[in-house]
Amino acid sequence: MAADLGGSRHLDPGALSLDADLTVPDPGPDTGLATMASIHQAIGVLVDHGFSPTDAAGELHRRALYTGTSRHATATRLLGDVHPGPGIRSR
Numbered sequence: 001m002a003a004d005l006g007g008s009r010h011l012d013p014g015a016l017s018l019d020a021d022l023t024v025p026d027p028g029p030d031t032g033l034a035t036m037a038s039i040h041q042a043i044g045v046l047v048d049h050g051f052s053p054t055d056a057a058g059e060l061h062r063r064a065l066y067t068g069t070s071r072h073a074t075a076t077r078l079l080g081d082v083h084p085g086p087g088i089r090s091r
Helices: 002-008 032-048 053-067 071-082
Strands: none
Touching: 032 053, 032 071, 053 071
């Protein structure tokens, strides 16, 4: 089919890739599911601190606007404050 299309459009034989593997750029850890998971965890922390789910989402958005960062960056910071990294003990 690709050969027929190439011929009908008068394309060079190398202009169309036949059965070539597609390379998809790595989106990185800060996109998609990982990002949404962090945001939802942060909303859960705010709910645990007395916010309703709707108000918690609004609070996270407000904090992001106030600090001039994304909701994901704000969520990551909030989660870091709640869950210290390895080797750090909370009292």
